[in-house]
Amino acid sequence: MIDRPHFEREGIVIVWAADAASGAPVVSDFILDTGNGATAAGSGDIDLISTDVHTVVTGSLVPTQDGVASATGGMPFLLTNTDRGTINTDSNGDGVVSGDDAFTSFGLQNITDARVDAVRQSSSFYVASNVPFAIDAQAFTPSTFTEFILLLITRVQLSMTQTGDDGLAFGSSAQLPHSGGSNAGFAPSLRLWDLRTPQNVFTGNQRTAATPGSIADQSVRFDAEYAISAANLNGYDLSLGTFDFQVEVVYTVYVP
Numbered sequence: 287m288i289d290r291p292h293f294e295r296e297g298i299v300i301v302w303a304a305d306a307a308s309g310a311p312v313v314s315d316f317i318l319d320t321g322n323g324a325t326a327a328g329s330g331d332i333d334l335i336s337t338d339v340h341t342v343v344t345g346s347l348v349p350t351q352d353g354v355a356s357a358t359g360g361m362p363f364l365l366t367n368t369d370r371g372t373i374n375t376d377s378n379g380d381g382v383v384s385g386d387d388a389f390t391s392f393g394l395q396n397i398t399d400a401r402v403d404a405v406r407q408s409s410s411f412y413v414a415s416n417v418p419f420a421i422d423a424q425a426f427t428p429s430t431f432t433e434f435i436l437l438l439i440t441r442v443q444l445s446m447t448q449t450g451d452d453g454l455a456f457g458s459s460a461q462l463p464h465s466g467g468s469n470a471g472f473a474p475s476l477r478l479w480d481l482r483t484p485q486n487v488f489t490g491n492q493r494t495a496a497t498p499g500s501i502a503d504q505s506v507r508f509d510a511e512y513a514i515s516a517a518n519l520n521g522y523d524l525s526l527g528t529f530d531f532q533v534e535v536v537y538t539v540y541v542p
Contacts, residue, residue, distance in 0.1 A: 297417030369393030459499025
């Protein structure tokens with residue numbers, strides 16, 4: 287009589303952030319390592335949850351679509367080459383220009399201008415895994431001239447936070463998903479224009495779960511920073527008028 291018990295644990299990557307309705311932490315990507323492709327589209331991995339997770343405003347569990355929509359005011363900008371130097375219109379530092387901001391009068395010169403470079407917005411999601419993983423990113427294709435310009439002048443850089451508490455503590459049982467440290471495995475800063483086709487933005491070489499713990503304990507946080515860099519490309523100018531610009535960037539986690 288031959289008995290052959292067999293147990294196998296495939297590679298698993300769990301992605302979580304916030305539920306769009308309640309704001310509670312929710313897992314909406316549960317990825318099994320069922321393939322060996324080198325890209326998200328060709329990985330052959332199976333996601334057992336059909337819906338997609340919503341990123342959160344960095345440092346909180348507020349869904350980004352709610353956080354952005356609830357911000358009353360416009361994107362901060364700089365007034366350069368005044369007689370008092372450069373003036374940041376976001377005087378109270380809350381990330382928007384609104385009636386809550388105030389600054390004193392300034393002298394105008396023939397080179398005084400308005401710039402939107404150095405404006406940044408951050409969002410995050412969390413990953414726990416028992417296997418190394420990678421992340422690809424893709425942005426939508428522009429349909430208007432203003433969208434074309436803003437895709438050209440907006441850059442995105444992914445980074446990582448190993449441990450913290452954003453309303454739910456994370457990372458106490460985690461390790462960085464790359465043995466080279468917190469800056470290893472990331473692609474250089476990319477323009478949103480470059481993401482019209484999928485681009486790899488991170489590749490790790492080890493699991494996040496380092497010691498026994500909960501899913502949150504074994505998770506690290508990925509932070510995406512979007513920066514307007516109009517000064518480098520002579521991008522936004524007052525002649526472009528007003529705009530309400532929202533970009534959809536899809537991050538896909540997979541096991542190479």
